[in-house]
Amino acid sequence: MKAACLFLCAVATHAQLLTLTKDQMVKLTAKNPFERFEDGRPKVPDAALEKIKELSAEDVWTVLPGKGFPNHFAGDFKITQPGKKLVGRVVTAQFMPVRGDLNEIITAEGKQKNYAGGQNQWIIDQLKPGDILVVDLFGKDEYGTFVGDNLAYYILKKTGTGLVVDGSVRDLEGIATFDMPVYYKHSHPTPIRDVMITGFNVPIRIGGITVMPGDVLLGDREGISIIPPQVVDDVIKRGEETRIHDVWTKKKFDEGKYKSSDIYGSPHDPALRQEYEEYKKREMKAK
Secondary structure, X not given: OHHHHHHHHHHHHHOOOOOOOHHHHHHHOOOOOOEEOOOOOEEOOHHHHHHHOOOOHHHHHOOHHHHOOOOOEEOOOEEOOOOOOEEEEEEEEEEEEOOHHHHHHHHHHHHXXXXXXXXXXXXXXXXXXXXXXXXXXXXXOOOOEOOOHHHHHHXXXXXXXXXXXXXXXXXXXXXXXXOOOEEEEEEOOOOOOOEEEEEEOOOEEEOOXXXXXXOEEEEEOOEEEEEOHHHHHHHHHHHHHHHHHHHHHHHHHHOOOOOHHXXXXXXXXHHHHHHHHHHHHHHHHHO
16 A cells, blocks of 8 residues: 555656656566567567467466456457457556546646647557557446547557447447447447546556556457466467367367267377377477
8 A cells, every 4th residue: 555655646746647657657567578669668579469369368368367367358348340359559548527627737738748639639649550549438428439430540540450448439330330349338429528538558447457558458259358468478378279279179079979078178088188289299389
């Protein structure tokens, strides 16, 4: 508690309003093994992101609880392109119900930093290729519409990924045609209103997950999984082993001569176990 208080006091005293300083970002993501962006956000390599695209929520689940991350999955989203995986590096944004006195300070700070447009555009205009913007809009429905089709299209062209909003979107008829997965809670025709941005590239909460800037996000039909940079390699390795196991299992089922319990979850017969281990060794070597 004392450490948390000292950190928050340091943010209030020394940090730029709305976001972390580079030193604070590095401190909070100290276990990151990869390079960083200029602002200190972890930069998981593109090659690793490509391998994550081959995984599922279940692949991630087999690893993260044992690594100290039991709360990494959020479901119950509507998805515009459920057949398309969403993978990238997280950029976070947090909104709260508008409060006049605080919003005056935030607006003045944004003007001083030459931020333009609505407060949602302050963070949209900072996105880079491979980023996924994850927005905490506290599940707001009416007037909680983070983007319509124009800004959603800009996000697609800027990042090449998609978007996650714990809140609403508008112009869904247009957004649904874009080749980008958008995870959202509601759709509503109203514009965004009566909210204020209180942080970007800060820790946020989405469902039961704490999300950090620079985390890797994997979105599939079931929901979103958040992978901290320091466990990315472990998740990839275990995922590759799982896929090899699943392919071998289905091959054996195709033969039509085994009970399911003979093969799945692992074979009991020593000869079958040896066959699987040799198959796995060959497949892992080929990767």
